[in-house]
Amino acid sequence: xxxxxxxxxxxxxxxxxxxxxxxxxxxxxxxxEMSKKYNVVAVYIAKDGRWFAGSAFxxxxxxxxxxxxxxxxxxxxxxxxFNNGLTLVQNGRFKRTETKVDVVFPALHGTHGEDGQVxxxxxxxxxxxxxxDVESSVIAMDxxxxxxxxxxxxxxxxxxxxxxxxxxxxxxxxxxxxxxKELKYPLFVKxxxxxxSIGITRVTDKKDLANAIEVALHYDTKALVEEGVQNLVExxxxxxxxxxxxxxLLEQPLLKSEDFFDFETKYMQGGKGKGKGGAKGGxxxxxxxxxxxxxxxxxxxxxxxxxxxxxxxxxxxEGTARVDMLVxxxxxxxxxxxxxxxxxxxxxxxxxQAGLSNVNLTDRLVGLALERFAKKEAITTSFATNYLQQF
Amino acid sequence: MIRGLLSLYWWRYPNTLxxxxxxxxxxxxxxxxxxxxxxxxxxxxxxxxxxxxxxxxMLLWALRLGMLAQILIGLTFIYAWYYNDMLGGWQFGLGLxxxxxxxxxxxxxxxxxxxxxxxxxxxxxxxxxxSEKVFAKHKGVVLAVVGSYGKTSMKELLLTVLSxxxxxxxxxxxxxxxISHAHFSRTLAGDEDLVIIEYxxxxxxxxxxxxxxxxxxxxxxxxxxxxxxxxxKTVERAADDIFSVTKFVERDNVYVNGESxxxxxxxxxxxxxxxxxxGVLGWKVSDVKIEITGTKFTLSKGKRSIKLHSGLLGGHQIxxxxxxxxxxxxxxxxxxQIKEGVSRTAPFEHRMQPYLMGGAWIIDDTYNGNxxxxxxxxxxxxxxxxxxxxxxxxxxxxxxKAGPQVHAEMGRLIADVSPDIVVLMDNSAAPDILRxxxxxxxxxxxxxxxxxxxxxxxxxxxxxxxxxxxxxxDWTDNYA
Numbered sequence: 001x002x003x004x005x006x007x008x009x010x011x012x013x014x015x016x017x018x019x020x021x022x023x024x025x026x027x028x029x030x031x032x033e034m035s036k037k038y039n040v041v042a043v044y045i046a047k048d049g050r051w052f053a054g055s056a057f058x059x060x061x062x063x064x065x066x067x068x069x070x071x072x073x074x075x076x077x078x079x080x081x082f083n084n085g086l087t088l089v090q091n092g093r094f095k096r097t098e099t100k101v102d103v104v105f106p107a108l109h110g111t112h113g114e115d116g117q118v119x120x121x122x123x124x125x126x127x128x129x130x131x132x133d134v135e136s137s138v139i140a141m142d143x144x145x146x147x148x149x150x151x152x153x154x155x156x157x158x159x160x161x162x163x164x165x166x167x168x169x170x171x172x173x174x175x176x177x178x179x180x181k182e183l184k185y186p187l188f189v190k191x192x193x194x195x196x197s198i199g200i201t202r203v204t205d206k207k208d209l210a211n212a213i214e215v216a217l218h219y220d221t222k223a224l225v226e227e228g229v230q231n232l233v234e235x236x237x238x239x240x241x242x243x244x245x246x247x248x249l250l251e252q253p254l255l256k257s258e259d260f261f262d263f264e265t266k267y268m269q270g271g272k273g274k275g276k277g278g279a280k281g282g283x284x285x286x287x288x289x290x291x292x293x294x295x296x297x298x299x300x301x302x303x304x305x306x307x308x309x310x311x312x313x314x315x316x317x318e319g320t321a322r323v324d325m326l327v328x329x330x331x332x333x334x335x336x337x338x339x340x341x342x343x344x345x346x347x348x349x350x351x352x353q354a355g356l357s358n359v360n361l362t363d364r365l366v367g368l369a370l371e372r373f374a375k376k377e378a379i380t381t382s383f384a385t386n387y388l389q390q391f
Numbered sequence: 392m393i394r395g396l397l398s399l400y401w402w403r404y405p406n407t408l409x410x411x412x413x414x415x416x417x418x419x420x421x422x423x424x425x426x427x428x429x430x431x432x433x434x435x436x437x438x439x440x441x442x443x444x445x446x447x448x449m450l451l452w453a454l455r456l457g458m459l460a461q462i463l464i465g466l467t468f469i470y471a472w473y474y475n476d477m478l479g480g481w482q483f484g485l486g487l488x489x490x491x492x493x494x495x496x497x498x499x500x501x502x503x504x505x506x507x508x509x510x511x512x513x514x515x516x517x518x519x520x521x522s523e524k525v526f527a528k529h530k531g532v533v534l535a536v537v538g539s540y541g542k543t544s545m546k547e548l549l550l551t552v553l554s555x556x557x558x559x560x561x562x563x564x565x566x567x568x569x570i571s572h573a574h575f576s577r578t579l580a581g582d583e584d585l586v587i588i589e590y591x592x593x594x595x596x597x598x599x600x601x602x603x604x605x606x607x608x609x610x611x612x613x614x615x616x617x618x619x620x621x622x623x624k625t626v627e628r629a630a631d632d633i634f635s636v637t638k639f640v641e642r643d644n645v646y647v648n649g650e651s652x653x654x655x656x657x658x659x660x661x662x663x664x665x666x667x668x669x670g671v672l673g674w675k676v677s678d679v680k681i682e683i684t685g686t687k688f689t690l691s692k693g694k695r696s697i698k699l700h701s702g703l704l705g706g707h708q709i710x711x712x713x714x715x716x717x718x719x720x721x722x723x724x725x726x727x728q729i730k731e732g733v734s735r736t737a738p739f740e741h742r743m744q745p746y747l748m749g750g751a752w753i754i755d756d757t758y759n760g761n762x763x764x765x766x767x768x769x770x771x772x773x774x775x776x777x778x779x780x781x782x783x784x785x786x787x788x789x790x791x792k793a794g795p796q797v798h799a800e801m802g803r804l805i806a807d808v809s810p811d812i813v814v815l816m817d818n819s820a821a822p823d824i825l826r827x828x829x830x831x832x833x834x835x836x837x838x839x840x841x842x843x844x845x846x847x848x849x850x851x852x853x854x855x856x857x858x859x860x861x862x863x864x865d866w867t868d869n870y871a
Binding site: 031 | 852
């Protein structure tokens with residue numbers, strides 16, 4: 001029997017382009033191949049937006065050196081054919097190759113991918129795809145929309161003020177005054193759409209606010225400023241499922257309350273060592289910087305897990321997502337922070353500790369994509385009328 | 392086919408030949424067997440690369456120059472035919488040009504064979520002859536460790552248990568042939584209480600030759616299994632060879648692993664002391680507890696009772712541990728010394744060695760190479776609690792004509808564990824293991840992996856917390 005073809009899409013025009021490569025190669029392509037159930041095609045979106053496909057892109061060495069430009073100059077970009085499904089078309093020197101895709105597995109982080117754009121292509125092509133759909137991806141990747149959705153569903157989230165670049169630049173003073181009036185320091189200034197903690201600044205003093213907003217608006221057209229949570233324990237919960245949800249373990253990055261993980265701490269130091277501000281390295285989290293499971297009292301652990309699942313449902317997530325939460329250990333309140341619709345490396349380390357291997361995780365995610373597609377196919381999308389006959 | 396043919400003319404072909412020689416320790420026969428089994432020389436050096444030692448570099452240059460010379464001679468013949476009408480010149484010339492990969496793959500063996508016979512062998516004979524005198528003069532207990540499997544483990548076990556209180560010397564690592572014994576003899580001071588010598592038999596007559604040189608006073612036979620059948624042909628002949636050590640040692644000083652089925656014909660008349668998980672030399676085993684982190688049991692004899700805890704895994708270790716403890720007692724060690732000695736025993740590298748990977752327990756038994764090791768490993772996997780049990784193996788090497796039968800038996804042993812997943816490698820052993828699995832009614836998941844190295848490297852992706860994975864055996868590049 002022919003194995004289904006899974007196209008793993010990664011790279012793209014995003015600040016998280018390199019993280020996406022790592023996710024795809026280590027946590028998606030290799031485990032899918034190890035399952036022996038799929039024909040896995042690596043689809044790489046270059047930084048300039050061209051799409052490529054081929055086994056060369058399964059090799060991390062291609063991306064680690066100057067070789068990439070050489071490989072890209074030799075390879076023909078692929079075009080996408082929508083023929084009640086998705087076909088990758090590659091016009092080689094001597095022949096045209098068509099690869100019919102059975103499932104798309106986006107392994108993209110950030111803009112032009114995780115934000116729903118690739119999911120929209122899959123919807124148009126009518127091909128099953130892994131993970132959150134267009135709507136939930138759009139909401140999840142916009143921190144402001146996600147907070148509004150959470151609030152509408154009676155889920156606590158830290159107080160915030162949001163604005164777009166144009167509005168802020170018209171009257172920065174007014175916005176600063178409003179922030180100072182409505183919110184208590186310390187504050188966190190964040191770009192609305194970026195992941196991996198890019199462009200986030202912790203502000204403890206009024207005089208640093210404008211600078212922090214400038215940094216956030218350098219990366220994004222929309223930003224938000226939110227109150228810091230006191231007595232903070234930051235936790236994150238990976239979840240899989242469409243209708244029936246399965247949470248992994250609640251994971252706790254090891255930070256002091258005044259700390260947070262920026263891009264450099266998360267990725268450039270191999271996740272080891274300190275968060276900003278000097279917190280000690282972790283003891284057993286997958287990348288060595290977290291407690292897994294989080295060290296919370298039983299009731300608070302259960303509350304955080306329940307909040308995570310509520311957020312997942314409220315935002316309409318499917319397939320997988322990771323919900324970040326902020327826990328005030330004194331007041332025992334759990335605040336929703338943000339949702340990551342495609343967690344880096346799928347948070348495979350956490351799933352593995354929770355009893356689901358990376359191979360089984362990717363296999364299950366493909367299964368969930370197919371289940372959702374089958375349900376969608378059962379819905380009627382056309383309606384017969386005699387409207388056109390009157391012309 | 393075409394790819395394989397072209398690989399003979401691939402620019403790295405000489406490197407591949409030297410790699411094959413190096414991997415077979417410059418032995419002509421296994422090298423030539425490998426050469427003629429190889430279908431594509433561009434895919435030979437997969438697991439590792441050529442180690443550019445002085446010998447390897449010299450061989451490589453000799454090969455390159457030889458090949459170049461043959462090509463030039465061939466071209467000269469073609470030239471001679473073209474310009475001087477030399478009869479048959481182009482055919483012979485073309486033949487020389489095309490045949491150089493085959494010709495030099497064989498010519499390269501000649502200096503090795505000649506060098507071995509003319510220089511190495513006589514030198515080794517002198518060293519072995521000298522060592523015979525050293526062993527003959529030694530006043531301590533000389534213990535020969537003999538068997539198809541478990542020799543290195545038994546040697547290390549005795550060394551660990553006894554060396555705390557006795558002066559003990561043992562042959563290093565798996566150096567277990569006559570010349571290794573000769574080198575080992577040079578390291579002896581002569582005042583050792585115990586000298587442990589491992590015998591690495593591989594052909595009929597080997598054990599008797601080793602014993603004639605090393606003069607053992609005691610012998611422990613760790614078991615008999617189908618191994619090296621390419622030379623022994625049958626397991627019975629291997630058993631005869633192994634038991635030939637008893638002709639050199641007093642009957643009372645021979646100890647035999649009673650859990651090895653193939654030793655039964657030799658021990659059924661009570662000729663030798665037998666050790667097993669019930670005890671040895673009057674010592675009785677009780678209160679056995681087997682865990683992933685080690686094995687606990689009590690050894691009792693009369694009024695003496697010793698609670699032992701070893702880091703070694705599995706019920707099959709109780710017999711050898713009991714023997715080591717009883718032998719230590721025979722040599723005069725106290726209960727406390729024995730207990731302390733046994734507590735220092737830990738799994739040897741790649742031999743039932745457990746380690747944690749992302750919450751899963753991996754039992755690395757990749758050095759195992761025989762069906763008895765498979766029996767011990769599968770028995771351990773069956774005993775241990777786990778969320779998922781995963782069994783991984785490429786099968787056994789050097790099984791000769793018994794290969795299909797041994798691998799089918801292996802399949803049946805695996806099926807008896809009923810692991811959740813069985814991972815086999817895409818090689819000649821897989822069909823027979825599958826047959827054994829099917830015969831035993833195994834219906835769970837079987838994965839045939841075509842990239843063994845990739846699988847081992849990416850094992851972490853395959854496992855999750857709560858899993859117990861048993862990895863047995865390993866195939867090097869010269870097996871397929």
